[in-house]
Amino acid sequence: MKKFILSSAFLLGTYIFSNAQEIKIINYDNNTVDYGKINKGSDGKRIVKIQNIGDKPLIISNINTSCGCTVPQWPTEPIAPGKKGEITVTYNTSNVGKFSRTITISSNDEKKPNLPVKIEGTVIASETLPNIKK
Numbered sequence: 001m002k003k004f005i006l007s008s009a010f011l012l013g014t015y016i017f018s019n020a021q022e023i024k025i026i027n028y029d030n031n032t033v034d035y036g037k038i039n040k041g042s043d044g045k046r047i048v049k050i051q052n053i054g055d056k057p058l059i060i061s062n063i064n065t066s067c068g069c070t071v072p073q074w075p076t077e078p079i080a081p082g083k084k085g086e087i088t089v090t091y092n093t094s095n096v097g098k099f100s101r102t103i104t105i106s107s108n109d110e111k112k113p114n115l116p117v118k119i120e121g122t123v124i125a126s127e128t129l130p131n132i133k134k
Contacts, residue, residue, distance in 0.1 A: 020054045020056060020109075021055070021056040021109055022052070022053045022111055024052075025049070026049045026050065026051050026084070027047075031118065032119075032120065033046050033120070035122075040093060040095075040123050041126060044090050045090045046119075048087040048088075049084060050086070051083070051084045056108075057080055057081070058085075059079075060106070062106040063104065063105050065101065065103050069095075070101045070103060071090045072090075087105070089103060089117075094123075098121075099120060099121060100118065101118075104117075105117060
């Protein structure tokens with residue numbers, strides 16, 4: 001009887017840990033959105049592609065930002081296992097200079113329930129980079 005109980009507990013534990021959801025950023029290395037050099041007043045919107053690499057639905061509950069200059073939008077519906085979703089991040093490009101901000105994605109990911117994503121770049125006065133579209 002003890003062996004049966006221990007075997008059942010082991011199998012249940014294996015099932016619980018193998019059936020998880022996990023978020024992965026798929027279009028930015030090291031979870032860093034690098035804007036590079038951009039013109040003042042240019043479009044600060046970037047798309048962060050994510051994928052649920054687990055085998056349970058992934059639910060993003062919130063995204064916190066390190067300042068009000070960065071505005072995120074995220075999917076409200078669960079992301080099915082193996083499926084992709086998008087998070088839109090808009091940085092306010094009205095101030096010239098280097099910037100480094102963080103958004104923190106809160107989800108039901110058991111390994112990384114609060115995943116930080118770095119947002120960085122340099123806003124340059126428009127006349128400095130004439131070939132970059134606004």
